Amino acid sequence: MREIQASAITAVVKRLCIEANCHLPQDxxxxxxRAHAEEDWPIASEILERIMENYSIADTRNVPICQDTGVACVFLEIGQDVHILGNIKDAVDEGVRQGYAEGYLRKSVVGDPLRRVNTGDNTPAMLYYNLVPGDAVRVTVAPKGFGSENMSQLKMLKPSDGVEGAKDFIVRVVEEAGPNPCPPIVVGVGIGGTFDQCALLAKKALLRSTDARNPDPYYASLEAELLARINSLGIGxxxxxxxxxALAVNIEVAPTHIAGLPVAVNINCHVTRHKSEVL
Amino acid sequence: MAIKRIQAPLTESVARSLKSGDSVLLSGTVYTARDAAHKRIVEAMAAGQPLPFDPQDAVIYYVGPTPAKPGQAIGSAGPTTSYRMDAYSPALIARGQRGMIGKGKRGPAVVEAMQQYGAVYFGAIGGAGALLSKCVRSAEVIAYDDLGAEAVRKLTVEDLPLTVVIDCEGNNLYETGRQAYLAAHSK
Structure with missing residues (x-):
């Protein structure tokens, strides 16, 4: 069994928090x-140019792309043959604490949703564990801003609503969001599972590269159809x-109950950030 | 379209000359406030207590910047979503607030107050915080330091690029811009 010190996870989380916030993924x-090249509306074209300029300023000056440096969503894929020495949760939170302090990132977490006092160090992370075969640990940090998170929705559709019902709901969520989530957006969609699993699928869909389609051709074509429908709304x-x-629609699916058709739409802005490293 | 250069504080006559869809470059003094600061300001107003700044002709930027690195006036500083301030804006507009900088939709009560008193809603590019921070010459926390990123700051800005989204007559670029695009592409 391979042993990994929890402190090694702290160091990786810290680095990924800073890198994800300052350097947008290549895709x-x-x-x-590509969107700019295909955009024919003058004001839209102008804004896309400013957005690209912003990425480049953040990249070269090593400053956050957006002031909402998000809650740190941390996904750990832990190999079953790994033994982590020390407390994993504490190690991740320490990485977030150090990364947000040393990277001059904004501390945007309140310790209680109703009493609302800022924790001052952006902890705790929103932490997800997944056990996988092997002896490696894959760490993904995805800082998530709340302008777009607030525009996300989940609906328990009926099986009779079918694919048309799912499509209409997804497009309606984007239309209702309108200018609020900083379009152009990336649309993460979860279909199936339970209420909670469906929301997590939508969040995980945002971790997939925007140039990778769902491996199932049925869902790949649904992604393309939804992207075209969303981009005919004219929101811009x-x-x-x-x-x-929208820049991409990413769909993740899971088996579900005979009585249900859960659909979750997790919206992300054009600053869709995520960065991974394997230990 | 020609870009207009305007100054903050913003006078009523300049505010009324701005039209939805105008591109402007704003220079002068603006104040930052988000959810928590708005709540405190409006509560202070209701209680007759002193305010962090005079609302008359003031422009408020809805932003919670990242901490400044050494040598920077401010960290990344793009707009936050404005509808969360809708509960507070009408009271501030009634006290003279002339401009709001944010992104996203506003509620009917805000637009009504804007029309009644003559106030303008500007959009800054959401998600362009690194770019926008270059327009901030100085930043100073003037109230509610305990709120951290949400504290009220006095900013001196130069040529901050903005778009007039909703003007004093209630014209709204979020509606007209989309309609114009769809009309031009429906053939």
Whole structure:
């Protein structure tokens, strides 16, 4: 059995918090560049140019792309043949604490949802564990801003609503969000599972590269159809009108109950950040 | 379209000259406030207590910046979503607030107050905090330091690029911009 010190996880989480917030993944940059080339509406085109300029300023000056440096969503895929020495949760939170302090990132977490006092160090992380075969640990940090998180929705559809009902719901969520989540957006969709699993699928869909389609051709074509429908809404970058409302629709699915058709839509802005490292 | 240069504090006559869809570059003094600061300001107003700044002709930027690195005036500083301030804005507009900088939709009560008193809602580019921070020359916390990123700051800005989203007559670029795009692409 391989042993890994919890402190090694702290160091990785710290580094990933800073890197994810200052350097946008390559696929997102390419996605925006492509969208800009295809955008024919002047104000939309202008905004996409400013957005690309912003990425480049953040990248070269090593400053956060967006002031909402998010809650730190941390996904650990832990190999079954790994023994972690020390407390994993504490190690992750320590990584977030150090990363948000040393990276000059914003502390945006309140310790209680109703009494609302800032924890001052952006902890705790939103932490997810997954046991997988092997002897490695894969750490993913995805800082999630709440302008887009607030526009997300989940609905327990009926099986009779079918694929048309699911499509209408997804498009309606994007239309209702309008300019609020900083379009152009990335749309994470979860279909199936239980109430809770469905929401997590939608969040995990946002971790997938925007140029990778669902491996199932049925869902890959659904992703393409939804993207086209969303981009015919006319909302455009920042909601000022234009073609580019969404950059990608990523769908993740899971088996579900005979009585149910849960659909979750987790919206992310054009600053869709995530970074991984394998220990 | 020509870009207009405007100054904050914003006078009523300049505010009324701005039209939905105008591109502007704003210079001068603006104040930052988000959810928690708005709540305190409006509570202080209701209790007749002193306010962190004079609302008359003031422009408020809905932003909670990242901490400044050494040598920076401010960290990344883009707009937050404005509808969360809808509960507080009408009271501030009634006290003279002239401009709001944010992103996203506003409720009917805010638009009504804007029309009644002559106030403008500007959109800054959401998710462009690194770019926008370059327009901030100085930043100073003037109230509610305990709120951290949400404290009230006095900013001196130069040529902050903004779009007039909702003007004093209630014209709304979120509606007209989308309609114009769809009309031009329906053929």
């Amino acid at each position: 997102m940059q390419e996605c925006i560049t 970058p920042q909601g000022f009108g234009g073609k580019t409302t």
